[in-house]
Amino acid sequence: MIKDITIGQFFPGKSVIHRLDPRIKLLLTVLFIVMLFLAKGFCGLGVGVIYILLAFLLSGIPLKMMLKSLKPIVPIIIFTGILNLFFITQGEPLFEWKFIKITTGGVHTMVFMAARIILLIFGTSLLTYTTSPITLTDAIERVLSPLKVIKFPAHEIAMIMSIALRFIPTLIEETDKIMSAQKARGADMESGNIIHRAKALIPILIPLFVSAFRRAEELALAMECRCYHGGEGRTRLKQLKTAPRDYIALLVTLIFIAAVILLNIFVKI
Amino acid sequence: MDKFIEIKDVSFSYVNEYEEPPVKNTVLSGVSLEIGRGEFVAVLGHNGSGKSTLAKLLNAINLPETGDIIIEGMNTRDEERLYDIRKTVGMVFQNPDNQIVATVVEEDVAFALENIGVEPDEIRRRVDEALKEVGMYDYREHAPHKLSGGQKQRVAIAGVLAMQPKCIVMDEPTAMLDPIGRREIMDTIKELNAEGVTIILITHYMEEAAQAGRVVVMDSGRILLDGRPKEVFRQAELLKSVGLDVPDVTDLTHMLIKEGIDLPDDIITEDECVEKLYALLKKGG
Numbered sequence: 001m002i003k004d005i006t007i008g009q010f011f012p013g014k015s016v017i018h019r020l021d022p023r024i025k026l027l028l029t030v031l032f033i034v035m036l037f038l039a040k041g042f043c044g045l046g047v048g049v050i051y052i053l054l055a056f057l058l059s060g061i062p063l064k065m066m067l068k069s070l071k072p073i074v075p076i077i078i079f080t081g082i083l084n085l086f087f088i089t090q091g092e093p094l095f096e097w098k099f100i101k102i103t104t105g106g107v108h109t110m111v112f113m114a115a116r117i118i119l120l121i122f123g124t125s126l127l128t129y130t131t132s133p134i135t136l137t138d139a140i141e142r143v144l145s146p147l148k149v150i151k152f153p154a155h156e157i158a159m160i161m162s163i164a165l166r167f168i169p170t171l172i173e174e175t176d177k178i179m180s181a182q183k184a185r186g187a188d189m190e191s192g193n194i195i196h197r198a199k200a201l202i203p204i205l206i207p208l209f210v211s212a213f214r215r216a217e218e219l220a221l222a223m224e225c226r227c228y229h230g231g232e233g234r235t236r237l238k239q240l241k242t243a244p245r246d247y248i249a250l251l252v253t254l255i256f257i258a259a260v261i262l263l264n265i266f267v268k269i
Numbered sequence: 270m271d272k273f274i275e276i277k278d279v280s281f282s283y284v285n286e287y288e289e290p291p292v293k294n295t296v297l298s299g300v301s302l303e304i305g306r307g308e309f310v311a312v313l314g315h316n317g318s319g320k321s322t323l324a325k326l327l328n329a330i331n332l333p334e335t336g337d338i339i340i341e342g343m344n345t346r347d348e349e350r351l352y353d354i355r356k357t358v359g360m361v362f363q364n365p366d367n368q369i370v371a372t373v374v375e376e377d378v379a380f381a382l383e384n385i386g387v388e389p390d391e392i393r394r395r396v397d398e399a400l401k402e403v404g405m406y407d408y409r410e411h412a413p414h415k416l417s418g419g420q421k422q423r424v425a426i427a428g429v430l431a432m433q434p435k436c437i438v439m440d441e442p443t444a445m446l447d448p449i450g451r452r453e454i455m456d457t458i459k460e461l462n463a464e465g466v467t468i469i470l471i472t473h474y475m476e477e478a479a480q481a482g483r484v485v486v487m488d489s490g491r492i493l494l495d496g497r498p499k500e501v502f503r504q505a506e507l508l509k510s511v512g513l514d515v516p517d518v519t520d521l522t523h524m525l526i527k528e529g530i531d532l533p534d535d536i537i538t539e540d541e542c543v544e545k546l547y548a549l550l551k552k553g554g
Contacts, residue, residue, distance in 0.1 A: 134372050219370070222360075225355060227432070228384045235383050
């Protein structure tokens with residue numbers, strides 16, 4: 001039931017994209033974003049489309065999932081679209097009525113920006129679809145660890161994230177139990193207006209918080225007993241190793257970026 | 270047996286600073302105990318008798334207020350030896366859910382080793398070894414939250430075992446488990462003890478204590494009884510007076526003795542009881 005929910009949107013698999021070193025995958029995602037922002041015209045974005053479609057095909061993630069990832073950002077696309085449409089006044093006027101003026105420039109920017117946002121979401125979704133949250137956390141820790149020099153708490157952040165991930169199922173289970181217990185005592189959580197329902201959550205949240213704090217204390221104790229003393233001098237069971245496929249992926253990405261730059265210089269559309 | 274753990278006249282109290290004036294709550298007063306290498310000691314006591322506090326003193330989670338605790342010649346007050354002490358005395362707690370740190374079984378078992386900076390190859394070897402020891406090797410890539418209570422607790426034990434401690438202190442490891450889980454854990458404990466790991470088992474199940482080599486009974490911060498299980502459980506009246514019980518079979522035999530049936534008064538396991546009763550019936554019939 002509620003216990004079986006999946007965390008994040010990881011889509012398990014064994015494709016080449018899944019098996020890429022997570023650090024490289026992070027880097028590739030960043031490079032892809034750079035590629036999108038370098039593109040000055042539709043041809044440049046076209047290169048981005050080819051790149052991301054290729055990656056999706058290789059990953060074996062169903063296209064349906066790809067479209068699903070867009071759902072939460074539809075309002076943003078519409079909002080920026082409207083802004084661009086009405087406030088950009090370059091180019092030929094297409095439509096004028098009182099103070100509203102739509103120009104070719106506006107339409108062009110609207111479509112261009114929307115396409116860029118959609119591609120951006122595809123790229124980042126592909127990362128979270130093909131990398132489990134815990135692997136991602138691990139990669140973030142390792143990528144950020146050079147920043148320890150400037151006292152950036154890379155290990156601590158990764159630890160917090162991984163403990164949070166570890167405790168999500170436990171706390172969901174606990175919420176389930178508390179809800180049942182409160183329902184058994186006559187709590188009504190399904191009826192009434194929104195304020196009433198929000199109030200009905202209080203008897204669930206308070207025990208949940210109390211128990212979460214108790215768990216935190218016990219976990220801290222157990223971690224101390226296992227010699228935990230921060231990230232200093234820590235080794236890892238799993239070493240991340242880059243394989244030839246990682247370099248190939250990097251090379252392919254760089255070629256695509258070069259293509260975008262060349263298109264910017266020579267095609268200008 | 271050489272002195273492995275020495276508890277010398279230890280007192281401990283919690284201070285409740287929220288009260289005005291602060292209330293001092295003495296939990297342990299003048300406890301002395303020696304535990305030899307390879308022993309299996311069960312510590313009994315009702316809630317608030319100080320048994321969990323004693324456990325936390327053994328690996329320097331808390332420091333004694335007065336007195337000293339010496340683990341293999343290391344005083345727990347010696348901060349420089351802190352991690353050596355924690356490597357020597359591992360600790361397993363009641364709720365397995367709150368001791369598991371990682372989202373994958375093998376990574377959790379590796380946690381302690383990662384902390385003490387063991388080389389990755391050696392971590393791999395020791396993690397596999399520890400998981401095999403508790404019979405969880407086949408589950409090494411599972412998510413802990415999908416395991417049963419007994420399995421989770423065995424993963425927690427493996428996590429401690431990977432440090433290769435000479436002693437494991439278990440603070441009511443079976444309290445939250447069902448009977449099957451409890452049996453799993455007791456079997457694991459006995460196996461570890463047979464391999465030479467010193468076990469200190471804090472429990473309030475008399476049947477579990479009866480399986481130990483030595484039973485220490487605590488009451489209001491002091492040691493009330495200390496001896497072999499048979500010697501301790503023979504004193505049913507005293508145990509009952511401090512709110513403890515004796516194993517059901519011991520209770521049964523004591524009742525039968527009262528009725529004039531000729532049985533020894535130190536029976537603590539079911540098998541023993543069955544054997545004696547069978548012999549008696551055979552003789553009578």
